[in-house]
Amino acid sequence: MHSHRPPPAPPLNLLRRVTTAGAALLLVGAAAAAPAAADTGNETDTLTVAIAQQVDSFNPFTAQLAVTTSILNHVYDSLVTVDAATNEPAAALAEEWEPSEDGLTWTFHLREDVVFSDGEPLTADDVVWTFTTIMENESAAIANGSYVSGFDSVTAEGDHTVVIELGEPQATMSSLNVPIVPRHVWEPILENEGEAFADYTGEDLPAVGSGPFVLTEHQRGEHITLEANPDHWRGAPGFDDLVFRYYSEKDAAVEALRSGEVSLVYELTEAQATALEGLDDIAVNFADGKRFQAFTMNPGARTQDGEEFGDGHPALSDATLRRAIVRAIDNEEIVDKAHGGRATAAGGYVPARYGDYHWAPEGEEATLSFDPEASNAMLDDAGYERGDDGVRVSPEGDRLELRMHVHQDRPDNVNAGLVVVERLADIGIEVENLTVDPGVLSDALYAAEYDLIFTGWTVNPDPDYVFSIHTCDALPEEPGSMQGDAYFCDEEYDELYRAQLAEYDRTARAEIIHDLQRVIYEEAVVNVLAYPDIREAYRTDQISGMQIQPDPGGNIWGQDGYWAFWSAQPVAAGEGDPSGPSAGVWIGVGAVVLVLVAAGGFVLFRRRATAEDRE
Secondary structure: OOOOOOOOOOOOOOOOOOOHHHHHHHOOOOOOOOOOOOOOOOOOOEEEEEEOOOOOOOOOOOOOOHHHHHHHOOOOOOOEEEOOOOOOEEEOOEEEEEEOOOOOEEEEEEOOOOEOOOOOEOOHHHHHHHHHHHHHOHHHHOOOHHHHOOEEEEEEOOOOEEEEEEOOOOHHHHHOOOOOOOHHHHHHHHHHHHHHHHHOOOOOOOOOOOOOEEEEEEEOOOEEEEEEOOOOOOOOOOOOEEEEEEOOOHHHHHHHHHHOOOOEEOOOOHHHHHHHOOOOOEEEEEEOOOEEEEEEEOOOOEOOOOOEOOOOOHHHHOHHHHHHHHHOOOHHHHHHHHHOOOEEEOOOOOOHHHHHHOOOOOHHHOOOOOOHHHHHHHHHHOOOEEOOOOOEEOOOOOEOEEEEEEEOOOHHHHHHHHHHHHHHHHOOOEEEEEEEOHHHHHHHHHHOOOOEEEEEEEOOOOOHHHHHOOOHHHOOOOOOOOOOOOOOOOHHHHHHHHHHHOOOOHHHHHHHHHHHHHHHHHHOOEEEEEEEOEEEEEEOOOEEEOOOEOOOOOEOOOOOOOHHHHHOEEOOOOOOOOOOOOOOOOOOOOOOEEEEEEOOEEEEEEOOOOHHHHO
């Protein structure tokens, strides 16, 4: 599932205009034109990535799973992107943009050299149609509806200018990470599918987009193939083909990396990363996590109209029980036993990587810190009496036996689940540990047929999306259509969510986002456990270098944008680097020179292709 440092908010008394030179400046070390792949002598210039998660849909209006959105980032451009080095907003389809003084009118000036992969030019009409479709069609708003929630209108002024009118200020206007699709392709699809559009999976390939790669083939459970777009406006990718190959077991993916069958493996366990370090032709990259690990509790599922459904344990509607469960879990123990120490114990919803938007309960706010004695006392006082077997019974007479769904393909979740079982037993709760296939887990979530369920989201530099999925509007319209991962609805939370979205001042917005996290924490529907470190490895005899995000210290897989695989360069035959830097993160082979025209002068930036880049 979806989903770093938020963009700086534009002051209302100053027009923000990102000029062409300024936009280039944002891309230092990230958007230097990667040279097209040379004739290196390799028989195949293919970069292969091992994946486990099945895609949900190639429909960019509905795709939500992390693996799918990461792939589609390479197929469709957005108006703006996130700079690879700094995580700040950067130019993409829009070369420059500015708000009006009151922050209610935003004007985006598009590049004039962008064509879709079928040769048709990308114009303002495509942008207007994409956003308007999301605004007007609920089925098209599944993935990106939160971005247009405050839009009054989107219009074109000529072929290369888009004007967005807002009903109220919207802080996400500098981070509109919405795939822009070709109207001439998608309008007929929308008309043909009608009410069934939400079920359209976009399997009619090749997909037409403006990104650096073209999605050309999908063999479910086997592989997904993308081919380089030689006419991409940023320059052709270094590799001819980008292949995502399925491995149901992570150990099998690691062996494929060892043998050279794949080029990159991500989400390694600590043991796997340790085993790969120091091997010839393999580099291991560690980065601070941008994802949180959590388990949610079923507080009683219902639709927006109030229809109850599912079979969650009735006692979990009691916030006292949910809070007692949170107090019984030691997140530091989760870090040690589930992640081998390669994680940060969590408190709030936004990972520590993202600076001022991160929040952790401290002092008087730490009302649910680990304290099993307090947890037991809370349950005793609330009338949850222990039976003869030590398992508690609710005041209504329901035995506290809870089902817990855990992803069997994620060892850190499996290990964390074992800890949860032990710790809840300490407070008189029996847990049926259901370690299941991700598809089984998803089915249980959408049917609300669970009690506790493991989940996690990748958080973007602007964290609006992961908060939007907990608003009352995100409840399902009918069973099976939820947008988030918890059946949560709270008036205070919704007021705070609207307030942060309307706040352009970064400091003030961060305070509101802290309050949002406080509500989630205190209501104890979502228990955030840890921010796992990113552990990934790649073959230095296949990839000579690629851009991490942020730089330095960042990750390769799951970037905001397509920097890594667009910038990656194949190793020429016989030129493999057997030692390989452990981060191995430079653009291209050797130094890349980016000349910027700024403030009337020339600024020269040279990136070092040396082992020091790992620091």
